[in-house]
Amino acid sequence: MSAPTLSPAAEGAAPLVVVRGVSKVYERGRERIEVLHRVDLDIPKGDFLALMGPSGSGKSTLLNMIAGLDLPTEGALSVAGRRIDRMSATELARWRAANVGFVFQFYNLLPALSAHKNVELPLLLTRLSAARRRRHAAIALELVGLADRATHKPSELSGGQQQRVAIARAIVSDPTLLVCDEPTGDLDRHSAEEVLTLLQRLNREFGKTMIMVTHDPKAAEFARHILHLDKGTLVEQTEPASPDPA
Amino acid sequence: MKYLPLLLAALLRKKARMILTLLSVAAAFTLFGMLDAVRVAFNAPQSVVGIDRLITSSRLSLIQPLPYAYLARIESTPGVAAVTYASWFGGIYQDPKNFFPNFPVEPESYLDMYPELVLPEAQRQAFLKTRTGAVVGQALADLFGWSIGDKIPLRPTIYPHRDGGEVWTFDLVGIFKAAQPELRSSEKQMLFHHTYFDEGREIGQGTVGWYGVRVEDASRADQVAQAIDRQFANSAFETRTQSERDFQLAFAKQIGDIGLIVIAIMAAVFFTLLLLTGNAMAQSIRERIPELAVLKTLGFTNAAVLLLVLTEALVLLLLGGLLGLLLADLALPIIGEASSGQLDVAMPAETWGLGIALMLGIGVAVGLPPAVKAMRLRIVDALAGR
Numbered sequence: 001m002s003a004p005t006l007s008p009a010a011e012g013a014a015p016l017v018v019v020r021g022v023s024k025v026y027e028r029g030r031e032r033i034e035v036l037h038r039v040d041l042d043i044p045k046g047d048f049l050a051l052m053g054p055s056g057s058g059k060s061t062l063l064n065m066i067a068g069l070d071l072p073t074e075g076a077l078s079v080a081g082r083r084i085d086r087m088s089a090t091e092l093a094r095w096r097a098a099n100v101g102f103v104f105q106f107y108n109l110l111p112a113l114s115a116h117k118n119v120e121l122p123l124l125l126t127r128l129s130a131a132r133r134r135r136h137a138a139i140a141l142e143l144v145g146l147a148d149r150a151t152h153k154p155s156e157l158s159g160g161q162q163q164r165v166a167i168a169r170a171i172v173s174d175p176t177l178l179v180c181d182e183p184t185g186d187l188d189r190h191s192a193e194e195v196l197t198l199l200q201r202l203n204r205e206f207g208k209t210m211i212m213v214t215h216d217p218k219a220a221e222f223a224r225h226i227l228h229l230d231k232g233t234l235v236e237q238t239e240p241a242s243p244d245p246a
Numbered sequence: 247m248k249y250l251p252l253l254l255a256a257l258l259r260k261k262a263r264m265i266l267t268l269l270s271v272a273a274a275f276t277l278f279g280m281l282d283a284v285r286v287a288f289n290a291p292q293s294v295v296g297i298d299r300l301i302t303s304s305r306l307s308l309i310q311p312l313p314y315a316y317l318a319r320i321e322s323t324p325g326v327a328a329v330t331y332a333s334w335f336g337g338i339y340q341d342p343k344n345f346f347p348n349f350p351v352e353p354e355s356y357l358d359m360y361p362e363l364v365l366p367e368a369q370r371q372a373f374l375k376t377r378t379g380a381v382v383g384q385a386l387a388d389l390f391g392w393s394i395g396d397k398i399p400l401r402p403t404i405y406p407h408r409d410g411g412e413v414w415t416f417d418l419v420g421i422f423k424a425a426q427p428e429l430r431s432s433e434k435q436m437l438f439h440h441t442y443f444d445e446g447r448e449i450g451q452g453t454v455g456w457y458g459v460r461v462e463d464a465s466r467a468d469q470v471a472q473a474i475d476r477q478f479a480n481s482a483f484e485t486r487t488q489s490e491r492d493f494q495l496a497f498a499k500q501i502g503d504i505g506l507i508v509i510a511i512m513a514a515v516f517f518t519l520l521l522l523t524g525n526a527m528a529q530s531i532r533e534r535i536p537e538l539a540v541l542k543t544l545g546f547t548n549a550a551v552l553l554l555v556l557t558e559a560l561v562l563l564l565l566g567g568l569l570g571l572l573l574a575d576l577a578l579p580i581i582g583e584a585s586s587g588q589l590d591v592a593m594p595a596e597t598w599g600l601g602i603a604l605m606l607g608i609g610v611a612v613g614l615p616p617a618v619k620a621m622r623l624r625i626v627d628a629l630a631g632r
Binding site (some may be wrong): 070110112121122125133169221 | 536540550
């Protein structure tokens with residue numbers, strides 16, 4: 001089976017993410033659980049991909065491996081031409097810092113830090129001066145519409161606001177790839193739409209390549225493409241019901 | 247420095263626990279600072295003053311007197327330049343808590359032997375000429391508000407007066423000062439005439455507590471000491487001649503091995519501290535596993551996370567420890583004042599150095615296990631709460 005290539009915009013261009021024959025097996029005692037089975041996938045630069053599937057289908061595992069949080073048991077994984085499955089833990093950490101932004105279901109902000117300091121966190125790993133770090137964090141917060149909440153602690157923000165701070169943290173270092181694991185799973189419908197609109201805007205206006213894991217078909221509607229996984233294999237590719245006008 | 251907010255955020259995450267842990271560290275190091283200052287004071291090498299001086303006392307016990315007749319024999323020992331003598335009187339001024347050392351001495355030879363006790367010439371002459379005369383150190387005079395001309399009554403604890411009186415009365419004729427600031431503790435003693443003491447006491451006439459000996463050549467002090475002791479070997483009053491420092495240590499050890507006592511107490515305190523802060527750190531890291539996983543997700547390397555947690559433990563120990571040592575440093579003069587100068591010790595640089603080394607050592611001991619645990623976190627497991 002040839003690897004699905006998802007974005008028409010990427011035709012003829014080298015894909016940003018290349019997944020070839022990737023499998024992931026967990027061993028629990030004598031039990032061997034194959035979570036992903038020989039997955040092939042190309043994701044072009046600038047795409048917004050939604051990964052859907054039932055619990056245990058392997059979508060989060062695939063997302064974690066593309067984001068460099070986990071390594072495949074076999075197969076090859078390249079992002080922007082670099083084989084991340086061959087990197088050491090330290091190389092992967094540095095690669096993530098420079099190339100990947102993360103948005104989690106439960107925001108995962110540091111509770112003792114203000115919104116501004118949370119957004120500034122990834123920049124601590126760069127050589128930027130303190131003044132430039134502050135400036136970049138302020139811009140990112142402004143972009144998500146929370147400039148006036150910069151000094152607030154996460155506990156002083158609503159769920160939707162916390163997720164927007166998390167998005168600001170994800171984009172502050174201008175990563176190549178944005179990965180979102182159930183970004184609206186903990187939000188009410190209104191906040192979820194705000195967050196998804198923001199993610200869509202980042203994709204459309206800033207060209208961010210995004211991969212989002214979601215259970216929610218309405219959330220998946222905001223993506224350019226939807227991939228369905230089941231029992232560790234890609235089973236179907238669909239287009240959103242309200243296709244991206246771009 | 248850029249990681250400071252991250253460090254503070256980790257430390258201040260649970261303020262009450264942080265403050266309580268900090269206070270327990272501070273309390274442990276306050277105790278350490280005070281006890282170690284006492285240990286150092288007891289073990290400190292003496293000033294170069296007195297390196298040519300020896301003390302000859304009874305081989306059996308410090309409280310066992312020696313015959314006065316030994317004076318001439320010690321004086322005639324080759325290598326001996328001068329000899330003086332003194333005894334322990336143990337008099338009480340008004341109240342037992344007003345304890346200070348008071349010695350009957352042979353005035354002229356004693357003041358010659360100990361030139362670090364600086365007495366104005368006129369007062370020295372008055373002391374030599376006045377049979378009931380006494381001189382005290384400036385610190386002691388300040389403590390009790392004494393001035394020259396005062397009569398000082400001391401109640402005897404060992405030597406009752408033969409006239410049946412309940413006190414010995416002395417005329418204060420001089421106030422001496424220490425020649426060097428580090429010898430200021432010598433200003434807390436009182437000296438008076440051994441002749442007056444010997445004539446007035448009911449028991450022990452013709453004996454002295456110990457002899458002070460100055461040798462001609464400090465490098466030959468050991469040989470001179472052995473020569474003195476050889477003369478009195480196998481007699482009823484065998485002697486032990488030792489350096490002033492050894493004599494003072496032996497005197498202090500009458501109440502026990504100070505160093506060993508301090509080490510035993512501190513070992514118990516630090517063991518408890520180790521368990522307490524170790525538990526606090528481990529608990530703090532357990533609670534922050536998702537946060538540490540987020541840091542690793544964002545690109546903090548394993549080594550960076552290890553250093554972050556380790557630094558957190560070190561900062562906790564250093565903050566609490568330095569606060570504790572500072573409190574000890576402030577408390578020691580107050581305790582010295584409250585004890586009427588009996589415990590006049592200051593915290594030396596050695597204690598600060600040892601204290602900081604202990605803070606770093608304990609910090610590493612309590613910080614390393616959770617730091618290694620944080621370093622080994624698998625991001626996907628930690629984020630999934632596994």
